[in-house]
Amino acid sequence: MSSKAGRVRWGLAALLTLSAGALVAAETASGLTGLAEGTRQILGSTGLARFFADGGGKPLLMVCIGFELLYLGVAKQVEPLLMIPIGFGAVFANTPGAGMVQEGGFLRLVFDAGLQSEVLPILVFMGIGAMCDFAPLIANPRLALLGAAAQLGVFGTLIGVVLASDVLGLGFDIRHACAIAIIGAADGPTSIYLSTRYAPELMGPIAVAAYSYMAMVPLIQPPVMRALTTRAERRIRMPLNREVSGREKMLFPLVVLALCVLLLPSALPLLGSFCFGNFVRECGVAERLSNALQNEIMNTSTILLGLGVGMQMESSKFLAPVTLAILGLGLLAFVVGTAGGVLFAKVMNRCSPANPVNPLIGSAGVSAFPMAARVSHKMGQAEDRDNFLIFQAMGANLAGQIGSIVAAGVILALLG
Amino acid sequence: MCLMASVLWSQTWLVVSLGMASVFCFLLVLVIALRVMSFFATPAAQAGGKAGGE
Secondary structure, X not given: OHHHHHHHHHHHHHHHHHHHHXXXXXXXXXXXXXXXXXXXXXXXXXXXXXXXXXXXXXXXXXXXXXXXXXXXXXXXXXOHHHHHHHHHHHHHHHOOOOOOOOOOOHHHHHHHHHHHOOHHHHHHHHHXXXXXXXXXXXXXXXXXXXXXXXXXXXXXXXXXXXXXXXHHOOOXXXXXXXXXXXXXXXXXXXXXXXHHHHOHHHHHHHHHHXXXXXXXXXXXXHHHHHHHOOHHHHOOOOOOOOOOOHHHHHHHHHHHHHHHHHHOXXXXXXXXXXXXXXXXXXXXXXXHHHHHHHHHHHHHHHHHHHHHHHHOOOHHHHOOHHHHHHHHHHHHHHHHHHXXXXXXXXXXXXXXXXXXXXXXXXXXXXXXXXXXXXXXXHHHHHHOOOOOOHHHHHHHHHHHHHHHHHHHHHHHHHHO | OHHHHHXXXXXXXXXXXXXXXXXXXXXXXXXXXXXXXXXXXXXXXXXXXXXXXX
């Protein structure tokens, strides 16, 4: 009986407290004069109302594109490690009233501290360096030239960008053009690094184009490779690589670093961090650091990089004709880069017929590691089941990684 | 307008020609450096001149 009375007393006390709280809230809330006003305010703050009030439905479209990126990443396995953070970043950035891109917001913080400062692309390069085994390139150094030839994708597309700018009146200057053309390097962090410097407002479409086309390498490259090679060329067998010693693997990043320091210091932030990651891996006495670079640092950086890129997909920046132009030019860049690598392999065969190179591995000279190498190997096996090109293609692919950074470094040296 | 376009085109040709040449030069130097490195780092290469099946 007494417990029932106690419960009633507690109930009355709670009711009184709630009523008092509601009265105080009503008095203190500015502009809230009644139930109708409060309801209108709540309804007005919903995403549904603000989507159409703020941007005429454009932010809603971008949220849908964010979900589309999630679909591509999860259902179609298109670079899921990046598409998922980019997709979420796009949703976060385009939700009105969330305040995540405003000064002090989470995404603004990530962008300013991570991308604007160039910290995240550099950390990603350390991770990539720690994940790469350069043995195929050390065993067959001349494959490095294929990595140079495939950079035609960057410089050839530069002409295309300027031409498109002239014809379509897009108003690009040389810096914008270079930031777009670097998509041809098929290297996400390099594209982001250069666009941060030269065209931060175009970073969203540039990064989306770079990562999307990298994932579409198995669709983009084979028709180009088939068109530029004969069946006999596709059946060329290459000898197996020699064994590479641990000492060579350890010296490799130091040699690249020395060349970068002496010849191209502008590429040092990217190439130097790449060499650092690779040296940590190969030196054999810093396994903990190597593991941290390959796992924790790489994963954290990738997540933040993706969210930062997604933030750049605000509707006001992304939904513009220039985005379509960038997507078109990005495709051109991949095609030209592939063609450059394949054609240069044929030139190498003319110059050195005794030591032929299968032109299919030329296409792996575009970065897109290791997808491009796998495509070369698969195409070789489609012509001759006993032809194993994977190691040589990996060599060209690793050279493409270095070549793409060198291309960016040269652009930085030329344009500042 | 026309002047700006011509400046843009001259800058473009400069970046394209110097860029491709520089990338090739850098990677050519890398090829040579790797051969030298392999020569000194691989005893078999020093003994037999050329190591492996390249």
